Amino acid sequence: MGNKQTIFTAQQLFDRYRDLAPQLVPLDYTNHPDVKLPYELIGSMPELKDNPFRQRIAEVFSEDGEGNMTLDDFLDMFSVLSEMAPRDLKASYAFKIYDFNNDDFICKSDLEKTLNRLTRNELTEDEVRMVCEKVIDEADLDNDGRLSLEDFQHMIVRAPDFLSTFHIRI
Amino acid sequence: MSEGEMAALKEEVEEKKKVIATLRNQPWRMKKRLVVLKEAQEFVEKFEGALGKGKGRKLYAYKVMMTKILMGLPYGSIPRKTVPREEQETAMDYSVLFDFGGYCKYSFLFYGYYNNEPTIGVLKFRLPLSYLLVGVGIFGYSLMVVIRTMARNANEGGDGGEEGDFTFSWKMFTSWDYLIGNPETADNKYASITTSFKESIVDEQENQKDENIHLRRFLRVLANFLIVSCLGGSGYLIYFVVKRSQEFANMKKDNLSWFEKNEVEFVMSLLGLVCPPLFETIAELEDYHPRIALKWQLGRIFALFLGNLYTFLFALFDEVTAKLESEKVIKNSTEWVLNQYYSNYSSFYNTTDVPPPAVHPSDVIRGPCWETGVGIEFVKLIVSDIQVTYLTILIGDFVRAVIVRFLNYCWCWDLEAGFPSYGEFDISGNVLGLIFNQGMIWMGAFYAPGLVGLNVLRLLSSMYYQCWAVMCCNVPHERVFKASRSNNFYMGLLLLVLFLSLLPVVYTIMTLSPSFDCGPFSGQEKMYDVIMETIEKDLPAFIGNLFSYATNPGLILPAVLLMVLALYYLNAVSKAYQQANTDLKKKMQMARDEEKNRRNNKDSTNQVMKDLEDLLPNKSLIPPPTEEEPPPPDVVIEKGSKSPKMKPGAAAKGVNLQKDVSLAAPNPRAPVTRAPGPRKGPPGNARGPQPGPGRGRGRGGPPRH
Numbered sequence: 001m002g003n004k005q006t007i008f009t010a011q012q013l014f015d016r017y018r019d020l021a022p023q024l025v026p027l028d029y030t031n032h033p034d035v036k037l038p039y040e041l042i043g044s045m046p047e048l049k050d051n052p053f054r055q056r057i058a059e060v061f062s063e064d065g066e067g068n069m070t071l072d073d074f075l076d077m078f079s080v081l082s083e084m085a086p087r088d089l090k091a092s093y094a095f096k097i098y099d100f101n102n103d104d105f106i107c108k109s110d111l112e113k114t115l116n117r118l119t120r121n122e123l124t125e126d127e128v129r130m131v132c133e134k135v136i137d138e139a140d141l142d143n144d145g146r147l148s149l150e151d152f153q154h155m156i157v158r159a160p161d162f163l164s165t166f167h168i169r170i
Numbered sequence: 171m172s173e174g175e176m177a178a179l180k181e182e183v184e185e186k187k188k189v190i191a192t193l194r195n196q197p198w199r200m201k202k203r204l205v206v207l208k209e210a211q212e213f214v215e216k217f218e219g220a221l222g223k224g225k226g227r228k229l230y231a232y233k234v235m236m237t238k239i240l241m242g243l244p245y246g247s248i249p250r251k252t253v254p255r256e257e258q259e260t261a262m263d264y265s266v267l268f269d270f271g272g273y274c275k276y277s278f279l280f281y282g283y284y285n286n287e288p289t290i291g292v293l294k295f296r297l298p299l300s301y302l303l304v305g306v307g308i309f310g311y312s313l314m315v316v317i318r319t320m321a322r323n324a325n326e327g328g329d330g331g332e333e334g335d336f337t338f339s340w341k342m343f344t345s346w347d348y349l350i351g352n353p354e355t356a357d358n359k360y361a362s363i364t365t366s367f368k369e370s371i372v373d374e375q376e377n378q379k380d381e382n383i384h385l386r387r388f389l390r391v392l393a394n395f396l397i398v399s400c401l402g403g404s405g406y407l408i409y410f411v412v413k414r415s416q417e418f419a420n421m422k423k424d425n426l427s428w429f430e431k432n433e434v435e436f437v438m439s440l441l442g443l444v445c446p447p448l449f450e451t452i453a454e455l456e457d458y459h460p461r462i463a464l465k466w467q468l469g470r471i472f473a474l475f476l477g478n479l480y481t482f483l484f485a486l487f488d489e490v491t492a493k494l495e496s497e498k499v500i501k502n503s504t505e506w507v508l509n510q511y512y513s514n515y516s517s518f519y520n521t522t523d524v525p526p527p528a529v530h531p532s533d534v535i536r537g538p539c540w541e542t543g544v545g546i547e548f549v550k551l552i553v554s555d556i557q558v559t560y561l562t563i564l565i566g567d568f569v570r571a572v573i574v575r576f577l578n579y580c581w582c583w584d585l586e587a588g589f590p591s592y593g594e595f596d597i598s599g600n601v602l603g604l605i606f607n608q609g610m611i612w613m614g615a616f617y618a619p620g621l622v623g624l625n626v627l628r629l630l631s632s633m634y635y636q637c638w639a640v641m642c643c644n645v646p647h648e649r650v651f652k653a654s655r656s657n658n659f660y661m662g663l664l665l666l667v668l669f670l671s672l673l674p675v676v677y678t679i680m681t682l683s684p685s686f687d688c689g690p691f692s693g694q695e696k697m698y699d700v701i702m703e704t705i706e707k708d709l710p711a712f713i714g715n716l717f718s719y720a721t722n723p724g725l726i727l728p729a730v731l732l733m734v735l736a737l738y739y740l741n742a743v744s745k746a747y748q749q750a751n752t753d754l755k756k757k758m759q760m761a762r763d764e765e766k767n768r769r770n771n772k773d774s775t776n777q778v779m780k781d782l783e784d785l786l787p788n789k790s791l792i793p794p795p796t797e798e799e800p801p802p803p804d805v806v807i808e809k810g811s812k813s814p815k816m817k818p819g820a821a822a823k824g825v826n827l828q829k830d831v832s833l834a835a836p837n838p839r840a841p842v843t844r845a846p847g848p849r850k851g852p853p854g855n856a857r858g859p860q861p862g863p864g865r866g867r868g869r870g871g872p873p874r875h
Contacts, residue, residue, distance in 0.1 A: 046351050047351055049351075050350050050351060050352065050353055050355075050356040051346070051348060051350070052346065053346070081348065094343065098343065111342065114342060114343075115342060115367075118342065118345065118346060118360070118363050118364075118367075119360065119363060119364040119367060120360050120364075122360075122364045123364065123367060123368070123371075127367070127368070127371050130371060130374065130375075131338055131342070131367060131370075131371065134337075134338040134374060135338045135339045135342055138335065138336050138337070138338060138339045139336060139339045141766050152343075155336050155339050155340075155343075156343060156344070158335075158336065159336065159339075159340045159343070159344045160340075161340070161344040161345075162340075162343070162344045164347075165344050165345070165346060165347045165348060165349075166344070166348055167348055167349060168348050168349060169349060
């Protein structure tokens with residue numbers, strides 16, 4: 001383990017990044033070129049294309065918040081989503097991903113969007129409303145009607161499946 | 171072969187028979203089941219029963235796997251194994267075979283076939299003893315298996331569903347697997363997530379329903395009344411039909427139409443078809459959670475089938491007594507004939523050494539073998555059950571689906587959405603079908619050993635058939651719920667059925683005397699005499715003494731008393747454990763609430779301090795820490811939640827503060843005169859300053875609705 005593995009993985013990641021758009025990405029990064037790959041390329045990667053939250057993932061990890069990722073963003077994304085990232089780091093990024101309106105709180109509308117993405121709009125409005133209310137009931141500790149980062153972390157840290165599902169292997 | 175080896179062999183055969191009988195209950199893969207079945211059956215056939223060459227060979231069609239030469243005497247050698255002369259001409263007729271008469275009746279399938287010699291063949295296999303022991307042992311083994319399964323299920327969280335603290339939150343944030351990279355897998359995952367949410371929603375809705383209790387109770391009472399009257403009606407109908415069939419039995423067979431001959435089975439199947447949907451419709455008045463409604467439905471259908479079965483048994487019993495009567499008559503006539511023969515012979519040839527009459531086996535006078543009669547009835551019942559099930563699936567699911575699909579184009583209303591639409595998989599009907607099938611096997615196996623093999627065949631084929639039917643013709647339930655959580659309930663039903671089917675068999679073993687010319691116990695007073703004989707003759711003397719001591723009532727009564735006391739004690743211990751469990755859960759809950767409140771206070775205090783710092787021009791105004799009384803919190807009680815959420819500033823006492831809180835004065839919004847210090851210990855009497863404007867930020871929470 002250790003260095004050799006990490007370097008090998010970083011090289012792998014760079015290759016994957018470059019494979020997305022060989023004409024845009026130079027082989028030589030010593031001059032830190034300012035290259036951003038548009039979201040469409042990122043979203044079509046096989047690891048992400050079936051994920052209902054791929055757009056949010058790209059937006060959260062990209063510098064400009066639009067989903068256009070530099071190599072650093074790319075590396076960041078896969079390192080947080082890898083097995084070796086610490087739980088709290090993952091939890092904070094998960095929070096950002098599910099916070100659709102970027103207001104540092106997961107409010108009811110964020111929950112509704114999450115749920116509709118998860119069930120592909122199969123649930124009725126009443127059911128969606130009920131589920132979102134239940135989630136806020138369960139997890140909202142400071143009683144402001146929305147989930148702050150602490151609420152979210154408190155809840156997610158106890159979840160048995162979190163680490164195994166919030167994981168992408170490349 | 172030595173005694174030990176004989177006993178070992180006998181035990182092995184018993185073992186194999188038990189395995190066959192309870193193969194259904196084992197949680198094994200199909201391949202393993204088939205292999206074990208094949209082994210066990212080969213073994214059993216090798217050492218029990220006989221099938222020779224010639225006419226008997228046609229019966230191969232009814233056997234599953236039969237490869238080796240069997241131990242007993244072949245067909246046609248002794249009277250009980252042969253078809254009587256008068257029946258021989260019709261013995262191979264299809265209709266007679268269908269009724270399980272003819273060759274079928276005189277085969278190893280039924281009790282009457284087995285010879286009553288104490289030991290048979292080269293290995294001196296004790297057929298009668300083993301027959302009895304296996305028959306009784308099947309029940310014991312099944313009992314053990316069922317109870318063990320129930321105990322295992324109880325350990326794994328049991329019945330009724332678990333409560334998680336963050337069920338919905340975890341479902342929402344941790345159910346999607348980010349490793350999914352395949353569109354099909356993604357589709358499946360979406361479907362399973364949706365189903366899982368719907369299940370939890372249904373469970374939650376049940377908890378939240380507010381109801382008009384009186385109306386609901388009235389409706390439930392009404393529904394129960396209707397259903398009880400249905401059950402009573404069906405019971406009376408069966409009784410009536412059975413009485414009629416007894417009259418028919420006295421008339422000659424050829425005058426009866428097919429309908430009249432099979433009236434009992436027909437009526438029972440009809441009731442089994444009509445009543446369950448009727449019960450379901452009536453049960454919609456009751457408006458229960460689907461899982462609970464399923465249990466009620468099962469209970470009711472169970473009562474229905476029970477009534478049917480016991481009426482059937484009583485009818486059988488009448489038949490048995492009639493046969494016993496006629497047997498006495500035949501016995502007398504046989505003895506008379508034999509006496510005649512002996513006296514004629516000795517007077518004709520003038521000797522006293524009279525050889526036994528040289529009569530072809532098929533011409534011997536035969537008694538009516540009531541055990542075989544009973545066996546035949548059971549087999550007929552099972553076969554008609556099979557036919558009804560297959561037909562129901564074919565018509566009720568397949569034909570219905572075909573009609574709905576194809577007639578929909580030219581029908582006035584939408585067949586798929588309205589009546590009749592596609593069928594849903596009927597959980598209760600199928601579960602009960604299985605349980606009752608098993609019950610009938612338990613009852614009938616003693617009198618018709620071939621029934622077990624027949625049933626295994628039926629189970630195999632029915633499984634594949636129903637699998638196809640479900641995939642092809644059924645749609646999922648509208649209200650999704652986890653049926654597999656009630657496993658112990660089904661096991662409990664199975665246990666009940668086991669006991670109920672044990673009763674008739676044990677009763678007949680104990681009270682009725684076996685027929686004198688058929689079966690392994692013929693000639694004895696009672697069937698269990700075999701055991702007595704074995705104990706007296708073959709086992710050492712002291713064991714006989716032991717048994718006679720053990721069956722002394724003076725010993726049995728205290729033993730029963732002791733068991734009752736042990737039961738009571740264990741019950742008390744288990745209740746104590748349950749109580750300890752709930753106490754621990756409460757403690758955990760309290761610890762969680764304390765943590766929550768501590769967190770609340772930290773947040774609120776930080777927030778409040780920050781607000782104040784913003785307001786105050788000079789930050790150095792923050793005084794050294796002082797005693798602070800938190801403002802009395804408004805307790806917001808959630809519907810159905812476990813503990814009230816405390817507003818910020820609540821004391822760290824957690825749940826205990828509820829009482830104090832409700833008595834405290836409402837929160838006065840006084841202007842801030844002093845910055846609150848950090849929290850320190852329980853509130854004193856001094857009322858601290860109320861945080862004013864800072865409170866407004868999102869914490870005055872929206873009113874819950």
